[in-house]
Amino acid sequence: MIDAIAHHAALDARMVRAARELRVLSLASWPATVQRDFLADLARGQRRLPRVEYPAHDFGEARRELESIAAAADPDHPLGAYLADSARDWALAARMLEALGTPAVGAMSVMLYGHPDDPLPGGDTSTGEAARHFIGIADELDRELLAPEEQVTISATALQLQLQNQLDAFFEGRVVTVELDPELIAKAAAGAYRIRLRDGAAFSDYDRAQLLHHEALVHSLTALNGRAQATLPSLAMSSPRVTATQEGLAVLAELITGSIDIERMKRVSLRTTAISMALAGADFLQVFDWFRDAGQDAAESFSSTQRVFRGVPVTGGSAFAKDTVYLRGLVEVHTFFRHALREGRLLQCRRLFAGKMTLQDVARLDPLFDAGVLAPPRWLPDWVARANGLAGQLAFSLFANRIRLDRISNGA
Secondary structure: OHHHHHHHHHHHHHHHHHHOOOOHHHHHOOOHHHHHHHHHHHHOOOOOOOOOOOOOOOOHHHHHHHHHHHHHOOOOOHHHHHHHHHHHHHHHHHHHHHOOOOHHHHHHHHHHHOOOOOEOOOOOOEHHHHHHHHHHHHHHOOHHHOOHHHHOOEEHHHHHHHHHHHHHHHHOOOOOEEEEEOOOOOOEEEOOOEEEEEOOOEEOHHHHHHHHHHHHHHHHHHHHHHHOOOOOHHHHOOOHHHHHHHHHHHHHHHHHOOOOOHHHHHHHHHHHHHHHHHHOOOOHHHHHHHHHHOOOOHHHHHHHHHHHHOOOOOOOOOOOHHHHHHHHHHHHHHHHHHHHHHOOOHHHHHHHHHOOOOHHHHHHOHHHHHOOOOOOOOOOOHHHHOHHHHHHHHHHHHHHOOOOHHHOOOOO
């Protein structure tokens, strides 16, 4: 047992070194100058496809090392199964990064992240169908129902101060730093020790809550907890295979803390539908126009469309499939939590925060948590730490699913 743990710990250390430069999202994303040029041309009445050039990458050495690690891992040992799956996933990510700017990236991203037509748990509904459901509900709601405080925006500078104070209080010190970044295309991005906000952007009160519970207290927190794992430091890394669980956990955090609004659900759903459009042949301009018709301004529409076309040709027929994971991940993680409650295994829900892992990982690594080989999470969001409150919400969810809405008449 000890020899097996030492063997796989050494393989994990090799995997961390081999995958260190495989920064998928940062290498596939576009520089802010592309957005500025596109919007400037648009203001002058000129519509043209963005031009994006990707540097050539050679990750051959890393790929060979990762394939060697996967071959050396024991698939019958929990650590070995985790390492083999992770190393193969990283090797595929390396091949994808070597192909940036080509249609092959779209195909490999679907292998890594999934397809909009993939079924959700239960098999009756696809991710794309769920996206259309949420878009329809959001479009039916009357925006006049919004409370006044929901319509007040917060500057990036004010949000930086608010968020920094909240994080300092949670971590009892300056563990995660909030910074302003004028070169960021997205409104925010999170790492283990740093959260970046796009300088000059305006944020809503929902944005503030989402950044706290989604970015900081899931993405940053699981990275920090993962770095404390002596045996598996790779649990701090954002490999593509953990993305669905990570984003599902983060959106569930928004849901349980009341930090998500229907417009947020619409934005996530629009991106899923946009990926389907691009895969079906829509080019950058067609998808950009579709986001604008859905109510987004030009800057937000560019940011949304860029997410769909990062790493792939902008002429249509390919898409970067990462954003398909949000809805599917939410349903998968919520289902996992409900199943854990029913089976009396809520401890597994806490262990999901001990690092970045998949739902399958946390189940098969259970014996190693029990044996003390893997450490419990040092930090937990309040909604997970307070087990009775979490159990109450999940118990109601389990019961509510029995109610047939199609048998209830209006006003009943």
